[in-house]
Amino acid sequence: MTGHPDLTPILRGAELPPAARRELLAHLQSCPACRAALVEDDTSALFSLLALEPVPDTVLARVSRGVADGIARESRRVSTRRATAIGSLAAALLLAAVLGVYLRSRNGAPADPPIPGKLVEVELETPAGPQGGQPAGFFEVLDSPGSADVVSLSIEEVDLVMIFDEELGI
Amino acid sequence: MRDEGELIRAAADGDVESVNELVRRKREQVVRIAYQITGDWEDAVDVSQGVFVRLWKGLGRYDPARRFDTWLYRITVNAAIDLVRRRGPRGSHQPLPEGASEPEAVSRTESALDLAELRRAFVALSAQLAPKQRIAFVLREIEGLETAKVARIMKVTESTVRNHILQARRSLRAGLEREYPGLVPVARRARGRGEDVES
Numbered sequence: 287m288t289g290h291p292d293l294t295p296i297l298r299g300a301e302l303p304p305a306a307r308r309e310l311l312a313h314l315q316s317c318p319a320c321r322a323a324l325v326e327d328d329t330s331a332l333f334s335l336l337a338l339e340p341v342p343d344t345v346l347a348r349v350s351r352g353v354a355d356g357i358a359r360e361s362r363r364v365s366t367r368r369a370t371a372i373g374s375l376a377a378a379l380l381l382a383a384v385l386g387v388y389l390r391s392r393n394g395a396p397a398d399p400p401i402p403g404k405l406v407e408v409e410l411e412t413p414a415g416p417q418g419g420q421p422a423g424f425f426e427v428l429d430s431p432g433s434a435d436v437v438s439l440s441i442e443e444v445d446l447v448m449i450f451d452e453e454l455g456i
Numbered sequence: 457m458r459d460e461g462e463l464i465r466a467a468a469d470g471d472v473e474s475v476n477e478l479v480r481r482k483r484e485q486v487v488r489i490a491y492q493i494t495g496d497w498e499d500a501v502d503v504s505q506g507v508f509v510r511l512w513k514g515l516g517r518y519d520p521a522r523r524f525d526t527w528l529y530r531i532t533v534n535a536a537i538d539l540v541r542r543r544g545p546r547g548s549h550q551p552l553p554e555g556a557s558e559p560e561a562v563s564r565t566e567s568a569l570d571l572a573e574l575r576r577a578f579v580a581l582s583a584q585l586a587p588k589q590r591i592a593f594v595l596r597e598i599e600g601l602e603t604a605k606v607a608r609i610m611k612v613t614e615s616t617v618r619n620h621i622l623q624a625r626r627s628l629r630a631g632l633e634r635e636y637p638g639l640v641p642v643a644r645r646a647r648g649r650g651e652d653v654e655s
Binding site (some may be wrong): 354 | 484501624641
């Protein structure tokens with residue numbers, strides 16, 4: 287057949303360079319005779335012509351835009367989580383310092399000692415203002431062996447267990 | 457044009473322009489693979505966007521000793537198949553674009569092949585394939601990737617890829633001849649009926 291490409295590579299399932307393959311498929315789409323030769327033994331070979339469907343530019347542009355938006359969203363989410371975690375840790379450490387002072391001062395003071403196992407709500411003043419209404423966290427005295435107090439402090443995602451011991455000065 | 461390895465390293469370091477360039481270079485192939493598997497442009501867009509965002513998140517852990525394209529296409533294939541599983545198979549009769557009409561059965565085989573109709577047939581028939589058969593057929597027979605590359609993407613041997621394709625062809629061939637005879641060249645149809653046809 288004159289004017290028709292050699293179909294042997296594609297008929298034998300050879301792996302063609304992309305440009306050569308596209309050229310061959312483009313010919314097959316327009317030439318019924320060559321198409322008939324292609325599907326001589328296997329009609330499913332017709333589906334290889336689906337490689338000719340172009341990807342609309344609008345689709346490509348939407349993918350790029352969507353990816354940029356998605357990455358920006360993820361970046362903001364990671365920054366927010368990180369800021370929240372750092373803020374919570376800072377608040378927890380601040381409260382721990384205050385609590386340490388409180389527990390030391392109660393020794394010998396007439397104030398009621400904290401009861402092991404009882405949860406105590408704490409409120410915090412933050413740069414944004416006092417977090418009234420909702421407790422910022424809880425502290426709980428887990429145990430008080432001797433001169434020490436073992437305290438659990440929970441603020442948002444941060445959990446601390448601390449030991450205060452007046453004799454040891456910690 | 458920047459070397460791809462350098463581009464990937466810069467993107468992993470957080471360089472936005474490098475990320476954008478990497479997306480520009482790879483998006484067409486990713487979209488094509490997603491489209492061939494899902495059969496729908498909207499689904500292909502959703503899959504592709506998710507793939508690149510996931511890729512961006514994982515770039516910090518990317519091992520340069522691994523082939524980038526293999527990694528990218530594996531994510532794409534898995535995401536596309538997951539979407540198809542969640543969505544369920546599409547119906548065999550997709551609505552035609554406004555103003556279009558079904559072409560005559562005889563004229564289709566005597567002129568240029570209508571790719572839209574071929575697409576409809578593939579969407580319907582490939583829904584009956586097992587996922588691995590569909591993936592292997594799409595990557596090798598439609599996208600023209602080397603068998604070795606398909607094997608790496610699917611994490612199977614080359615002989616397994618060939619077996620999946622063999623099974624896929626058998627199923628697609630039977631479905632095409634049974635449900636879409638108008639797409640099959642006349643000589644093939646006649647031979648299938650046992651008629652004597654001049655070649």
